[in-house]
Amino acid sequence: MPNSFLPITPQEVTQRGWDAPDFVYVVGEAYVDHPSFGHAIISRVLENAGYHIAMLCLPEYHSADAFKLFGRPKLGFLVSSGVIDSMVNHYTAAKKRRNTDVYAPGGRAGLRPDRAVTVYCNRIHEAYPGIPVLIGGVEASLRRFSHYDYWDDKVRRSVLVDSAATLLMYGMGEKSILDCCDWVRRGMSAHELGQLSGVCYMAKEPPKNALLLPSHSEVAADPRAYCRAFMLEYEEQDPVRGRALCQQQDKQRYLVQNPPLPPLSRAELDAVYDLPFTRDAHPSYRALGGVPALKEVRFSLSATRGCFGACNFCALTFHQGRIVTSRSQESLLKEARLLTTLPDFKGYIHDVGGPTANFRAPACAKQLKTGACKSRQCLYPKPCKNLSVSHTELVNLLRKMRALPRVKKVFIRSGIRFDYLMADPDDTFLRELCLHHVSGQLKVAPEHISQNVLSKMGKPRREVYEAFVRKYQAINERLGMKQYLVPYLMSSHPGSTLADAVELAEYLRDIGHQPEQVQDFYPTPGTLSTCMYYTGLDPRDMTPMYVPKTPHEKAMQRALLQFKNPANHELVREALRLCGRDDLIGFGGKALVPPRDVRQPQSRVQPRHTSPGHSVHRQLPSGSNGHSVGPARRRSKKA
Numbered sequence: 001m002p003n004s005f006l007p008i009t010p011q012e013v014t015q016r017g018w019d020a021p022d023f024v025y026v027v028g029e030a031y032v033d034h035p036s037f038g039h040a041i042i043s044r045v046l047e048n049a050g051y052h053i054a055m056l057c058l059p060e061y062h063s064a065d066a067f068k069l070f071g072r073p074k075l076g077f078l079v080s081s082g083v084i085d086s087m088v089n090h091y092t093a094a095k096k097r098r099n100t101d102v103y104a105p106g107g108r109a110g111l112r113p114d115r116a117v118t119v120y121c122n123r124i125h126e127a128y129p130g131i132p133v134l135i136g137g138v139e140a141s142l143r144r145f146s147h148y149d150y151w152d153d154k155v156r157r158s159v160l161v162d163s164a165a166t167l168l169m170y171g172m173g174e175k176s177i178l179d180c181c182d183w184v185r186r187g188m189s190a191h192e193l194g195q196l197s198g199v200c201y202m203a204k205e206p207p208k209n210a211l212l213l214p215s216h217s218e219v220a221a222d223p224r225a226y227c228r229a230f231m232l233e234y235e236e237q238d239p240v241r242g243r244a245l246c247q248q249q250d251k252q253r254y255l256v257q258n259p260p261l262p263p264l265s266r267a268e269l270d271a272v273y274d275l276p277f278t279r280d281a282h283p284s285y286r287a288l289g290g291v292p293a294l295k296e297v298r299f300s301l302s303a304t305r306g307c308f309g310a311c312n313f314c315a316l317t318f319h320q321g322r323i324v325t326s327r328s329q330e331s332l333l334k335e336a337r338l339l340t341t342l343p344d345f346k347g348y349i350h351d352v353g354g355p356t357a358n359f360r361a362p363a364c365a366k367q368l369k370t371g372a373c374k375s376r377q378c379l380y381p382k383p384c385k386n387l388s389v390s391h392t393e394l395v396n397l398l399r400k401m402r403a404l405p406r407v408k409k410v411f412i413r414s415g416i417r418f419d420y421l422m423a424d425p426d427d428t429f430l431r432e433l434c435l436h437h438v439s440g441q442l443k444v445a446p447e448h449i450s451q452n453v454l455s456k457m458g459k460p461r462r463e464v465y466e467a468f469v470r471k472y473q474a475i476n477e478r479l480g481m482k483q484y485l486v487p488y489l490m491s492s493h494p495g496s497t498l499a500d501a502v503e504l505a506e507y508l509r510d511i512g513h514q515p516e517q518v519q520d521f522y523p524t525p526g527t528l529s530t531c532m533y534y535t536g537l538d539p540r541d542m543t544p545m546y547v548p549k550t551p552h553e554k555a556m557q558r559a560l561l562q563f564k565n566p567a568n569h570e571l572v573r574e575a576l577r578l579c580g581r582d583d584l585i586g587f588g589g590k591a592l593v594p595p596r597d598v599r600q601p602q603s604r605v606q607p608r609h610t611s612p613g614h615s616v617h618r619q620l621p622s623g624s625n626g627h628s629v630g631p632a633r634r635r636s637k638k639a
Contacts, residue, residue: 004278005031005033005055005278005282005283006031006033006043006047006053006054006055007021007054007055008031008054008055008056008057008282008284009069010069010070010071012054013052013054013070016052018052020052020070020071020072020073020074021052021053021054021070021073021074022051022052022053022073022074022075022181022185023046023051023052023053023054023073023075023076023077023078023181024053024054024055024056024067024069024070024073024077024078025039025042025043025053025054025055025056025077025078025080026056026057026059026067026077026078026079026080026120026124027039027055027056027057027058027080027082028057028058028080028081028082028086028112028113028116028120029057029058029082029083029101029103029104029112029293030057030058030103030104030105030281030282030285030291031055031057031281031282031285032280032281032282032291032293032294033277033278033279033280033281033282034277034278034279034280034281034294034297034298035272035273035275035277035279035302036297036300036302037083037293038080038083038137038173039055039057039080039082040277041174041272041275042078042136042173042174042177043055044272044275044276044277045174045177045178045272045275046177046178046181047275048275049178049181051181052074053078054070054073056069056070057282058104058105058111058112059120059123061112061113061116061119061120061123063123064123064124064126064127066123067120067123067124067126067127067128068127068128072128072131073131075132075181075184075185076131076132076133076134076166076184077124077128077131077132077133077134078133078134078135078136078177079117079120079121079124079133079134079135079136079140079163079165080117080135080136080137080139080140081112081115081116081117081120081137081138081139081140082103082112082116082137082139083103083137083138083293084138084139085138085139085142085143085524085525086112086113086114086115086116086117086139087114087115087149087150087151088522088524089101089103089112090109090114091151093519093520093521093522094520094551094554095150095151097109100292102291102292102293102296103291103292103293104291105285105288105289105290105291106285106288106289106290106292107289107292108288114151115139115162116139117135117137117139117140117143117159117163117165118159118162118163121133121135121163121164121165122163122164125164132166132184132188133163133164133165133166134165134166134167134168134169134177134180134181134184135159135160135163135165135167135168135169136168136169136170136173136176136177138315138319139159140159140160140163140168140169140170141168141169141170141171141318141319141526142315142318142319142524142525142526143156143158143159143525143526144158144159144160144168144170144200144255144257145158145213145229145233145245145247145255145257146158146216146219146220146229146247146249147525147526148226148523148525148530148531148533148534149525150522150523150524150530150533154220155216155219155220155226155534157216157249157250158200158216158247158249158255160200160201160202160255161202161249161250161253161255166184166188166201167180167183167196167199167200167201168199168200168201169198169199169200170198170199170200170257170260170319171198171260171261171319171320171321172261172263172264172305172319172320173198174264174268174272175197175198175261175264176196176197176198176199176261179196179197179198179199180196180199183196193256193258194207194244194256194258195258196258197239197258197259197260197261198258198259198260198261199257199258200255200256200257200258201255201256202249202253202254202255202256203246203253203254203256204252204253204254205254206246206248206254206256207244207246207256209243209244210243210244210245210246210256211232211236211243211244211245211246212246212247213228213229213232213233213245213246213247214226214228214229214247215247215248215249216247216248216249216250217248223534223535223536223537224535224537224542226531226534226535227531227535227537227539227542228539229247230528230531230539231539231540232245233245233257233318234317234318234528235374235375236259237260237317237318237321237322238260238321238322238323238371238372238374239259239260239261239262239263239321239323239371240262240367240368240369240370240371240372241370241371241374242259242260242371243259244256244257244258244259245257260321263305263306263320263321263323263325264305264325265325266325266326266327266328267328269305269325269326269327269331270327270328270330270331273302273327273331273335274331274334279298279338279342280294281294296350297350297351298344298350299339299342299345299348299349299350300349300350300351300352300353300413301332301335301336301339301349301351301352301353302327302353302354303326303327303332303352303353303354303357303360304324304325304326304327304353304354304355304356304357304359304360305320305324305325305326305354305355306320306321306322306323306324306325306355306359307320307322307324307354307355307356307359308322308323308324308359308362308363308367308372308377308378308379309355309356309359309378309379309417309420310322310377310378310379310380310458311447311457311458311459312456312457312458312527312528312529312532313457313490313493313521313527313528313529313530314527315524315525315526315527316355318526318527319526320355321372322363322367322372322378323362323367323368323371323372324356324359324360324361324362324363325362326354326359326360326361329393329396329397329400332352332397332401333397333400333401333404336349336401336404336407337404340404340405340406340407345406346408347406347407347408347409348407348408348409348410348411349401349407349409349410349411350411350413351411351412351413351414352397352398352401352410352411352412352414353412353413353414353415354414355414355415356414356415356416356417356420357394357412357414357415357416358391358394358416358417358420358421358429359417359420360393360394361388361393362388363378363384363386363387363388364378364384364386364387364388365388366386377458379417379419379420379460380458380459380460381455381460381461382460383419383420383423387420387423389420389423389424390424390426391421391424391426391428391429392426392428394429395428395429395432398410398412398432398436398437399432402436409436409437409439410436410437411437411438411439412433412437412438413443415443415444415445416433416442416444418444418446418460418464418465418468419460419464419468421468422464422467422468422471427471427475430471430472430475431475431479434472434475434476434479434481434483435479435481438483440482440483440484441483441484441485441486442472442483442484442485442486443485443486443487443488444465444468444485444486444487444488445459445487445488446459446462446465446487446488446489447459447488447489447490447493448489448490448493448496448500448504449462449465449503449504449507450462450496450500450503450504452495452496452497452500453493453495453496453500455495456493456494456495456496456529456532456538456545457490457493457529458528469485472485487513487515488519489504489515489518489519489561490518490519490520490521491518491519491520491521491554491557491558491560491561492520492521492548492553492554492557492558493521493529494521494529494532494533494545494546494547494548495532495545495546495547496521496546496548496557497546497548498553498556498557498560498575498578498579499579501556501557501560501561501575502560502575502576502579502581502584504560504561505560505561505563505572505592506584506590506592508561508563509563509590509592514562514563514564514565515561515562516562518558518561518562520554520558521533528540532545532547533547533549555571556571556572556574556575556578557575559571559572559575560572560575560592563592563593569593569594570596572592572593573585573593573595573596576592576593
């Protein structure tokens with residue numbers, strides 16, 4: 001049944017002539033059969049391999065009853081929390097409950113549980129004790145080792161322990177899901193476990209070839225041990241040189257991680273995106289208001305995977321890896337033509353991108369032979385001398401795409417890495433970006449302006465961003481276009497002091513920009529910055545570092561970035577006095593806020609390279625191809 005949804009009811013299973021599905025796929029989000037959603041890709045890959053898959057989406061989780069809907073599957077269950085970690089989906093950085101869930105019908109919140117992978121697995125064990133359960137997706141992938149949990153404020157064991165699943169698949173999952181399902185079908189021989197790349201399993205003894213990490217009890221008790229464990233996990237996340245890792249979880253069991261799988265080749269990626277997706281949410285959701293997340297990606301193209309930018313606060317390195325792969329021009333143009341045939345297509349392709357839109361290939365030729373460098377980053381503190389910098393293929397692709405019949409405009413809304421762009425001596429891409437692919441505003445992410453903070457983020461120096469701003473402005477002036485830059489900014493990142501926040505506030509004052517919203521640093525599993533947050537150490541050299549943790553200081557740092565808002569004036573004055581910067585309190589041209597209880601009309605300052613009053617909002621990911629057994633939506637990674 002090409003281009004039809006997979007069964008979601010027992011009746012639909014029977015209509016297909018199956019006596020039972022091979023696997024029931026349990027997902028903590030609505031069923032959207034679109035290649036921007038990981039569960040859609042994984043289910044289609046399995047279908048293409050001949051497996052019978054039934055979808056159990058957003059099951060009622062307070063009892064085991066919903067998990068018996070299809071009866072006992074022939075082989076087992078697949079489990080994912082959804083496109084992002086369920087705790088990130090449910091709570092803000094201030095740990096406040098979110099009111100909506102764009103991955104649920106009608107945007108309704110509360111349909112999936114906290115720690116969904118663990119809850120779903122426990123219900124499956126209740127329903128069918130002993131049945132094989134395979135877990136994957138972002139929640140499983142980023143929580144595969146002992147990890148700091150921001151919401152519990154403690155180190156939790158691997159999710160494989162808490163869920164009691166049979167296997168955990170990490171990273172991008174098209175190959176590992178087939179390997180693991182085949183392993184289950186063959187009878188689950190323990191002797192084959194060590195041959196399953198991209199997989200974690202539990203063992204009674206450490207394998208002889210595995211690198212032993214500090215144990216769970218050690219990392220839970222000693223921040224330095226936590227740092228050592230994290231750096232080993234981080235450095236070995238490479239498909240070429242990565243070794244098997246092992247971490248003792250309790251007195252009798254060890255978590256074993258086999259080396260990562262290589263990224264899919266271009267031909268393999270093309271084949272995945274050529275599968276028969278319906279490209280829609282299941283019709284059963286229409287009466288409930290549809291699935292809001294689909295709107296964001298319905299007319300977008302996922303062009304790349306992986307990111308060698310390696311920002312320290314981003315989990316992409318730990319999930320998709322640093323080796324960039326991309327789809328062919330032919331594959332992307334074929335999908336673009338398909339979009340133009342959809343009845344609600346209005347002529348606009350909303351995005352052609354991925355984790356970073358202007359990365360189309362590995363950072364250098366040696367990455368595919370020897371892997372990404374273990375102790376060096378490709379772009380930080382400056383571009384590596386071996387970095388291959390070219391936008392030629394991307395320029396050619398975009399020219400062909402905007403020439404397609406019925407296409408009025410092709411936008412790029414995924415992040416542009418501006419330091420990579422500045423390393424290219426050819427300005428053709430930036431010129432055509434400004435001329436054809438920007439809708440009045442280009443969002444970029446300097447994240448901060450203080451070198452003290454940028455060094456902890458792994459972001460380029462302020463001077464690089466300012467040089468990019470000048471070039472962007474100059475090109476737009478030559479083109480006779482009025483287009484703005486909207487900078488994404490982050491407050492309270494590890495290493496950021498109040499003085500650093502004041503420096504950023506002064507910069508915003510000088511450029512005439514006031515962001516309406518600011519992203520507080522969010523300590524999510526699997527990032528180097530989260531390791532800094534928990535331990536108070538830079539794990540790369542074990543040097544102590546300042547970490548803003550109290551809600552009050554976070555509020556002050558955030559208020560400094562929005563110093564014009566009268567509601568923030570008291571916090572800003574407090575922060576300035578703590579920093580000894582009373583000179584910034586008053587009515588002079590350099591002042592940030594007026595003295596206490598003095599009312600002055602707020603002057604409107606036209607920003608020099610930002611749009612007036614534009615809301616700078618770091619959105620939650622809204623569906624992507626970052627998946628394992630379930631989806632793992634990429635962080636909305638800006639330049």
